[in-house]
Amino acid sequence: MPLTGRCHCGRNVFEIEGGPPPALTRCTCSLCSKRGHLLAYYAPEAFRVVQADSDAVYRWNSKRVAHHFCSACGCDLYADSPVFQPGGAWDGVTRRIAVNARLLDDFEAADWPVTVIDGKHLW
Numbered sequence: 128m129p130l131t132g133r134c135h136c137g138r139n140v141f142e143i144e145g146g147p148p149p150a151l152t153r154c155t156c157s158l159c160s161k162r163g164h165l166l167a168y169y170a171p172e173a174f175r176v177v178q179a180d181s182d183a184v185y186r187w188n189s190k191r192v193a194h195h196f197c198s199a200c201g202c203d204l205y206a207d208s209p210v211f212q213p214g215g216a217w218d219g220v221t222r223r224i225a226v227n228a229r230l231l232d233d234f235e236a237a238d239w240p241v242t243v244i245d246g247k248h249l250w
């Protein structure tokens with residue numbers, strides 16, 4: 128059984144091969160801190176969009192990260208991002224999916240271990 132997640136209104140649904148990561152990530156950057164994200168990172172191959180109605184994308188700063196959100200109910204869905212090295216370099220190929228763990232079905236993100244990354248000072 129893949130892990131599944133959906134936005135509040137149900138127009139956007141995704142599934143993940145594999146379980147929750149050992150720890151979620153809380154990033155302190157200007158966007159994540161305002162949105163209150165707890166992120167679960169996956170390789171793109173492990174992530175599949177099942178339904179994408181009212182899927183909108185927000186980009187800022189480098190514009191290289193596609194922050195998907197539901198334009199109907201407003202939930203943040205996931206971010207499709209380059210895997211940046213410390214300092215901001217990217218190999219131009221490797222990507223990852225940062226899932227909003229609060230959308231996962233039968234999973235309480237607030238009760239899961241959390242690692243903090245200092246996005247406020249990294250990018």
Ligand SMILES: [Zn+2]
Binds near residue numbers: 135137138198200202
């Ligand atoms: Zn929605």
